[in-house]
Amino acid sequence: MSTDVRSELKKPKKKKVLLMGKSGSGKSSMRSIIFSNYIARDTRRLGATIDVDLSHVKFLGNLTLNLWDCGGQEAFMENYLSQQRVHVFSNVGVLIYVFDIESRDVDRDMATYVSIISALTQYSPTAKVYVLIHKMDLITPHAREAVFVDRVRLVRQKTSEFIQGAGYTGELDLIPFATSIWDQSLYKAWASIIHDLVPNLSVIESQLGSLGVLIEAEELLLFERTSFLVVSNWTSEEGQNNPTGDRQERISNILKHFKQSISRFTGTPRNAEQFTLMEHKAGSRFSMFACKFTTNTYLMVILPPGEARFNSAKLNCQIARESFKFLDGPVTPGQSYN
């Protein structure tokens, strides 16, 4: 057992995730909040990243993110583009490019961005590109939408100009997000980045769906244990009427903040798991519980009211744990879970 598991473990190719952008645009802050359980206020203490800060983030047990947090000073950037070009840009799964919305020299930012893209298309043409327009909290709320749309249009325009100019034939789709470390928008962006990297996603989704139908839930959210990003979710027909569109990110944000409070209360490290069960019955409106599910995940279940329904759903989720074990194990392609 142990030997073939070990060989299987090696199998999934380590995805390289490049985190790039101008210096001071908030790359390391993001990384610390999402993966090291910092709170937004603490990121003020972070110093500048020198060269590349490599980190291996374990996610869901079977996925190791190979996160390259690249320093943003121009000297470093030039270095990546010249001497370390092959080293940095080969075998990239995802490029996350961060734009500081407050930056004054937009033209220069774009020029750097285009040269990064050209290096990327040269060595990893299949890589996905996420563009994060960051520090949106500095824009007045009603202007946010317009500023974001405007900036995204500019980025797209530059990208297509480059593609035409270089005669590049491959497909390059970029996915834009507006983010800020002071609200839940950061979780939205990262959840979507992670979402695409998770193996076995279709299996997780279909299994979650059948569990949801079985226990008459309104919504199921599956969180990763330390980062509290939403890995997968399922919503019933009725649950889709919920007017709160950003609820996944909001719940991530809420629970993650509460984890900090618990860690202060119990004196345990911030990365440790803080709670095993949380239940809330809101009278005749709804009930919900969030529990430890597999070793690396938490499951949150939103149910219609009803004591009997609540208890049986809780038991059923305990039982379902067994068939979700594969979340923690290594990827085994071809194996079916029915």
Add this chain to the structure above:
Amino acid sequence: MSSRLRGLDAFDPDGSGEQPCETSSSLAQQALTRVYEQDQRLRKNGSRVSDQPPDLSSKGKPRLLLMGQRRSGKSSISSVVFHKLPPSETLFLESTARIQKDTMPSFMDFQVWDFPGQIDIFDNPTFDIDAMFGEIGALIWVIDAQDDYLEAVARLNVTILNLQRTYPNIKIEVFIHKVDGLSDDYKLDIQRDITIRIQDELCDHGFENAPVTFHLTSIYNHSIFEAFSKVIQKLIPRLGILEAMLTNLCRTCRFEKAYLFDVLSKIYIATDSEPADMASYEICSDYIDVIIDVTEVYGSWPRTQKYREALEGPPWNQKIEDQVASGCAESCMVLSDGNKPIILREVDKYLALVAIMKEDSYDKMPLVNMNVEVVVQGVKEFFEITKPK
């Protein structure tokens, strides 16, 4: 207004009640609306005389007066505690030019009056002293501990001496404020110094046991809420009975600590007789926040009638109301560390009971719930009886 722990109520006649805190909008957005509102308020009141007598409708409500030198942090305190302003944003508050009166829709409807610091009310004959202090509950005097406080102490002494003669029942609370930047030793030194100065002065004028209490506060941690809790607790008639109830509950259910919270302001109005510690208060008040936030996401929209019918149909065959054990919000959380559960139980629209249980008591939840239910009924009765007639 709908309950914040339970979400929108189907039978709420005035569901349009204002929500004091919109978590849906971002912080920046909230700040902007706040600035706008403040601006509007100033404009509206600018033409009026600043020292109008209190309107008659406010009679009969206990009153908290916030007084102190200018820039000592009075408005910051009231915005942080009663309006949920993040402490970092109180830097941008404007100087208060007139008495700001806030009525708190709370379990006992108290008022908070925020005074401008630059005027001395006893020098100014236009102020109606009697209307102001006639039905006051407590006077909160804020002293900036990071500044030279001699003048503030001198003014406080004058105020106390003036009030003691005519209104001896006023409780005087001194908040030694902005202590977040000071070392622990220095904090205590300041507290001792201020205490001695005030008591000596009062003794010289023949008041031996004036009701003056001192608190060390800061808006950057929970100490301000703790201090306000102590102040509010003094205004509750027969608080001892509430405390005895909670102590009893703690003993029967083996709770470590139990708090009765005002949900909106997160002030606790009673706790059991165990010594209070900051950590358990913080976790309980943060837990209320989590429940409020989650409820806002999932409890704030109405489900369709068809869906409801499906839920009431087979296999349950019961009305939704009969399927739930309790119409009030009940919540529980089990921490990984030592299995120390926290429970929350809604008492009414404004109050919630939050307790920290001992290890392994989660297994006995049904029993605990029954005991809690009895105490909750008791608390409801208590407020029914002590309500001012």
